[in-house]
Amino acid sequence: MTKESVHYDTTAGQEELRKRGLQPLPKPDELTAPYWQAARQHQLKIQCCDACGEFQHPPKAECERCGSANLEWQEISGKAEVYSFVIDRRLMIPSFEEPYVVAQINPVEARRNTVRITANICDCELEDVYIGMPVEVFFEDRSEDISLPQFRPGPGAKLKSRGETP
Numbered sequence: 001m002t003k004e005s006v007h008y009d010t011t012a013g014q015e016e017l018r019k020r021g022l023q024p025l026p027k028p029d030e031l032t033a034p035y036w037q038a039a040r041q042h043q044l045k046i047q048c049c050d051a052c053g054e055f056q057h058p059p060k061a062e063c064e065r066c067g068s069a070n071l072e073w074q075e076i077s078g079k080a081e082v083y084s085f086v087i088d089r090r091l092m093i094p095s096f097e098e099p100y101v102v103a104q105i106n107p108v109e110a111r112r113n114t115v116r117i118t119a120n121i122c123d124c125e126l127e128d129v130y131i132g133m134p135v136e137v138f139f140e141d142r143s144e145d146i147s148l149p150q151f152r153p154g155p156g157a158k159l160k161s162r163g164e165t166p
């Protein structure tokens with residue numbers, strides 16, 4: 001079967017892609033490379049501005065607060081909170097096992113909630129995820145070069161699947 005003959009938007013096409021192990025991987029560029037290099041070492045690092053002391057993510061060439069170009073990559077704890085999330089039940093990305101949760105994660109070190117890491121929430125049921133849920137990072141080794149920072153329920157998370165009320 002050639003690549004062209006796989007229909008990404010059908011269940012059969014999805015199964016074919018899964019069989020081939022085809023999943024899109026991040027392609028680091030100049031701006032994002034430090035994030036991915038740290039992740040490969042199982043560290044979570046985001047940009048912090050030397051001038052005003054604010055974190056930001058996704059990375060930019062300049063501080064979004066004060067415009068300074070003096071940005072440092074700082075390791076953070078990986079403890080965070082769910083800012084927002086969606087549940088993908090509709091085959092939005094080929095070859096992923098759906099349904100799954102895509103969330104925007106606000107690190108505890110960040111003073112502003114515009115600092116958000118996009119990741120999956122794993123190791124819990126879909127219905128467990130809620131806005132404000134405490135989460136913590138872990139790393140999925142996906143290739144020789146790429147480890148994905150992902151998140152799972154952290155201390156204090158209330159899981160409905162365990163009968164707890166958030």
Ligand SMILES: [Zn+2]
Pocket residue numbers: 049050051052053054063064065066067068
């Ligand atoms: Zn700044």
